[in-house]
Amino acid sequence: MQYANTGGKLMTKSKIILSFIAAALTILITLPAFAMEGRVFKTKLPNGLTVLIEEEHFAPVVAVEMWVSVGGADETDAEAGLSHVFEHMLFKGTAKRKVGEIANAVESVGGEINAYTSFDKTVYHLAVPSRHFSTGLDIISDAIQNSSFDPQELKKELEVVLEELRMNDDSPARGLYKTLFAKSYSAHPYRRPVIGYEKVISGLNRDTILKFFKKWYVPNNMTLVITGDVSAKDALKAITEEFANFTPAPDPHTARPTEPPQKSLRAEALTQEIKEAHVGLAYHIPELRHPDTYAIDVMAGILGGGASSRLYKKLKMETNAVHSVSAYAMSLKEPGLFMVTSTLDAKDIEKAVPELLYEIKTLGLKGPTPEEMVRIKTNLESDFIYSRETMEGLASKLGHYETIAGSYEYETEYLEGVRRVTPEDVRRVVNTYLIDDNLTFAAILPKADKAVVSNESAAKFVNAANAKVAAETAKVKDTAATTKIKLENGITLIVKEAHENPIVSFYAAFPGGLRFETPVKNGIGNFTANMLTKGTNRLTREELAREIEGLAGGISGFSGWNSTGASGKFLSSNFDKGLSLFADIIINPSFPSAEVEKQRKDILASIKSQEDSLPSYTFKLLYKSLYKQHPYGMPAVGTKETISSLKREDLINRHEELFVPERMVLVIVGDVNADYAVKKVKALFNGFKYKNGALKTPLIEKITRGIKNTGDTKEKAQVNVGMGFGGAAIGTSDSYALKVLTEVLAGQGGRLFINLRDKESLAYSVSAFSREGVDPGVFGLYIACAPDKKDVAIAALLNELKKITTEKVTSEELNRAKNALIGNYEIGLQETSSRSSDMANNELYGLGYGYNLVYPKKIEAVTAEDVLKAGQKYITLDSYVISIVGPAGSRQEKAK
Numbered sequence: 001m002q003y004a005n006t007g008g009k010l011m012t013k014s015k016i017i018l019s020f021i022a023a024a025l026t027i028l029i030t031l032p033a034f035a036m037e038g039r040v041f042k043t044k045l046p047n048g049l050t051v052l053i054e055e056e057h058f059a060p061v062v063a064v065e066m067w068v069s070v071g072g073a074d075e076t077d078a079e080a081g082l083s084h085v086f087e088h089m090l091f092k093g094t095a096k097r098k099v100g101e102i103a104n105a106v107e108s109v110g111g112e113i114n115a116y117t118s119f120d121k122t123v124y125h126l127a128v129p130s131r132h133f134s135t136g137l138d139i140i141s142d143a144i145q146n147s148s149f150d151p152q153e154l155k156k157e158l159e160v161v162l163e164e165l166r167m168n169d170d171s172p173a174r175g176l177y178k179t180l181f182a183k184s185y186s187a188h189p190y191r192r193p194v195i196g197y198e199k200v201i202s203g204l205n206r207d208t209i210l211k212f213f214k215k216w217y218v219p220n221n222m223t224l225v226i227t228g229d230v231s232a233k234d235a236l237k238a239i240t241e242e243f244a245n246f247t248p249a250p251d252p253h254t255a256r257p258t259e260p261p262q263k264s265l266r267a268e269a270l271t272q273e274i275k276e277a278h279v280g281l282a283y284h285i286p287e288l289r290h291p292d293t294y295a296i297d298v299m300a301g302i303l304g305g306g307a308s309s310r311l312y313k314k315l316k317m318e319t320n321a322v323h324s325v326s327a328y329a330m331s332l333k334e335p336g337l338f339m340v341t342s343t344l345d346a347k348d349i350e351k352a353v354p355e356l357l358y359e360i361k362t363l364g365l366k367g368p369t370p371e372e373m374v375r376i377k378t379n380l381e382s383d384f385i386y387s388r389e390t391m392e393g394l395a396s397k398l399g400h401y402e403t404i405a406g407s408y409e410y411e412t413e414y415l416e417g418v419r420r421v422t423p424e425d426v427r428r429v430v431n432t433y434l435i436d437d438n439l440t441f442a443a444i445l446p447k448a449d450k451a452v453v454s455n456e457s458a459a460k461f462v463n464a465a466n467a468k469v470a471a472e473t474a475k476v477k478d479t480a481a482t483t484k485i486k487l488e489n490g491i492t493l494i495v496k497e498a499h500e501n502p503i504v505s506f507y508a509a510f511p512g513g514l515r516f517e518t519p520v521k522n523g524i525g526n527f528t529a530n531m532l533t534k535g536t537n538r539l540t541r542e543e544l545a546r547e548i549e550g551l552a553g554g555i556s557g558f559s560g561w562n563s564t565g566a567s568g569k570f571l572s573s574n575f576d577k578g579l580s581l582f583a584d585i586i587i588n589p590s591f592p593s594a595e596v597e598k599q600r601k602d603i604l605a606s607i608k609s610q611e612d613s614l615p616s617y618t619f620k621l622l623y624k625s626l627y628k629q630h631p632y633g634m635p636a637v638g639t640k641e642t643i644s645s646l647k648r649e650d651l652i653n654r655h656e657e658l659f660v661p662e663r664m665v666l667v668i669v670g671d672v673n674a675d676y677a678v679k680k681v682k683a684l685f686n687g688f689k690y691k692n693g694a695l696k697t698p699l700i701e702k703i704t705r706g707i708k709n710t711g712d713t714k715e716k717a718q719v720n721v722g723m724g725f726g727g728a729a730i731g732t733s734d735s736y737a738l739k740v741l742t743e744v745l746a747g748q749g750g751r752l753f754i755n756l757r758d759k760e761s762l763a764y765s766v767s768a769f770s771r772e773g774v775d776p777g778v779f780g781l782y783i784a785c786a787p788d789k790k791d792v793a794i795a796a797l798l799n800e801l802k803k804i805t806t807e808k809v810t811s812e813e814l815n816r817a818k819n820a821l822i823g824n825y826e827i828g829l830q831e832t833s834s835r836s837s838d839m840a841n842n843e844l845y846g847l848g849y850g851y852n853l854v855y856p857k858k859i860e861a862v863t864a865e866d867v868l869k870a871g872q873k874y875i876t877l878d879s880y881v882i883s884i885v886g887p888a889g890s891r892q893e894k895a896k
Helices: 013-033 082-089 101-108 130-146 151-169 172-184 198-202 206-216 232-242 293-304 310-318 346-366 370-389 391-405 410-420 423-433 447-452 455-477 524-531 541-550 572-587 593-610 614-626 640-645 648-658 674-685 733-745 751-759 787-804 811-828 832-844 851-860 864-874
Strands: 035-037 040-044 050-055 061-068 112-117 122-129 222-228 266-272 277-285 324-330 336-344 439-446 482-486 492-497 503-511 554-559 563-571 665-670 706-713 719-726 765-771 778-785 879-886
Touching: 040 232, 050 232, 050 391, 061 130, 061 391, 082 112, 082 122, 082 151, 082 206, 101 112, 101 130, 101 811, 112 811, 122 130, 122 391, 122 811, 130 222, 130 232, 151 172, 151 198, 151 206, 151 751, 151 765, 151 778, 172 266, 172 277, 172 336, 172 439, 222 232, 222 391, 266 447, 266 455, 277 346, 277 423, 293 310, 293 324, 293 336, 293 346, 293 370, 293 410, 293 423, 310 324, 310 346, 310 541, 336 346, 346 423, 346 439, 346 447, 346 455, 370 391, 370 410, 370 423, 370 503, 370 541, 370 563, 391 410, 439 447, 439 455, 482 674, 492 674, 492 832, 503 572, 503 832, 524 554, 524 563, 524 593, 524 648, 541 572, 554 572, 563 572, 563 832, 572 674, 593 614, 593 640, 593 648, 614 706, 614 719, 614 778, 614 879, 665 674, 665 832, 719 787, 733 751, 733 765, 733 778, 733 787, 733 811, 733 851, 733 864, 751 765, 751 778, 751 787, 778 787, 787 864, 787 879, 811 851, 811 864, 832 851
Parallel strands: 050 222, 266 439, 492 665, 706 879
Antiparallel strands: 035 040, 040 050, 061 122, 061 222, 112 122, 277 336, 277 439, 324 336, 482 492, 503 563, 503 665, 554 563, 719 778, 719 879, 765 778
């Protein structure tokens, strides 16, 4: 979901006095017992509220999270989805803060707030600049203790939840997940979707809500997690005061129904109006705290964790039978599922699924290689290190282990358990859990292909895999400083030392992307960028993937609107090897013919599947209609025609045209000495000397007058509507005013969210955006709603646009928008990878690598008059594009 609010009762003066006294006494009682265990402070207040605090001062940010130990699995059938409803309702007003004011209060100090629900927990989380910690804590406290649950707001929000449910029903990926759980479980409540069912949600009332709230939302059923730039003792004092009057209650938990052992293969196939098939395998596995969890996670990594995994190499790279494949363990509070999911053409299911099952069975037969064991263990351990890059990551990890595993210290136990896993342990868990009688097979198929999957075909797939295994068995028996320099070959090198975590990130950017593409070769930038990691003059694709993942790192190419290049991230202990591989893929990509064809097939599959994502497809049509001549109107991935026609030589030439050292900006951020990094870069990039002349920049396109309608018919539950206007260019004075205007409309405290979602319940998803380019970009709106609400929704959007172009925004709205933009920007720069990309792009676009210090000042300088002028300049209500994608008949109404 995308936001949160609460409500409550006013306290009398006498109660306030008593509250103050109780808080003081609580502090005296609690503080002495408060001790630091490792890096984490943990205590339990007298009312039972568990508190975890971890001080980290590498960024001026603090995360505040309340973990409530109730989720979808704690509900009865008649309550299915109720926990998720609280995720929505808890931020819908208190006595202190009315509807919309909680999100507004957070965004007004530059923070972010959100919530989510799972089977075993409901989490309310926010991140704010640390100078506003008291505000963030007060908001979480107010929401948890004082929610009002206004009947009218409940009625409206239930409509929003129903829209979210319909949106989920339109997603084949979510449909697959829902089907796997529903079919795998017959008794345990994990069989029900967390979001619930339409019939249950429609019948909820305030009495039901309050009864559930009083039962579960009690301090002894909650864990408060604070991570970031705070004093632990000061934070505890504030927490104790905030929750002094929070009264405990009896433990609400009862034993959940036990799932009986699965005794035979199960299969289920559903259809949607899609072009790409989604298939999944699910096997029952133990709960998170079971000692087999460590080996199961290693098994998951070997089978489906990355480009070096067995399933990816076999099904994706060797046979090209699938578009994507992954494997992961859903280790829950109670026995969960090991899942393998894949997307592919329906015609390839009969070939792909037996091969997938064969790879699983082969791992159980032969076990993993030593290299696989080292690589996966390294990757699992590095995940914990990378999670420490943000305060939100720290808080999420602590909360998860404390509530689901029973102790935040399970992290240490888990890592030690992973280190102890042997190849034989992996073989054992494969042969214990990934067996035929424990398997559930599910598929979401295009409507014409339902016959491809059935109980009989699933059994056939299993038998084919077993026969192949039998044949194989028979054979066997037979810093803080920033350095900027210009290298001799023209590369601009920037190194930013940051030693708070043992991580280093690279980002190399060149002018490129869509801006330099033609209709004849649309998609060549994306194609070329994707090929960077598919082999070099020294390493094959497989060798490269194995080396990268063996270092617990990642490298990928990119191509956007205005730039192209590559990014990388490694543990700092692997800096030398990581940078060497990074240089190799930039300077020496080999574009192997076989890999080109595999990538071509992938891109064509992606183009085909884009239409299954209604938001993406809606905007694809919008951009195409908005930009008739400029390259920004083309899809980044290209078209079926252009991708089919591109040759290997085209990609090689494109690489030589764009990857020119004189135009390259290379940024390194992280735990590395700047002088050492400069020395290594000089040695590795010394031979990089392409020089292919100037690039031809496109002409600026003037948006034509008039209202243009575009769209398509899709038999889905919702209508997706996009509206687009000509926008501003990067770094112009208009761009800052337009960003502020967009934030006034968007965000959880914005006009669209409050008026169209909160008040009118027109949609679950509604937003505004401003996308700047080196050339003028796009300002736009988006809403997804039920077909019968479409006309009202469009009229409401136009009404909001009319108001913001005729009336100045209020000072409160202006300040909220500014603080939200600045705060979100600051929060977004916590990770080294985010800082490296931000610095590189800013330098490339002429803003300077230190633009992160300039941007907040530019936003702060925007006035209400600037916002009004920007609205009047860019939001032309007689000239825009409206794109509508939905069921038949939803495009008949013309824009007004």
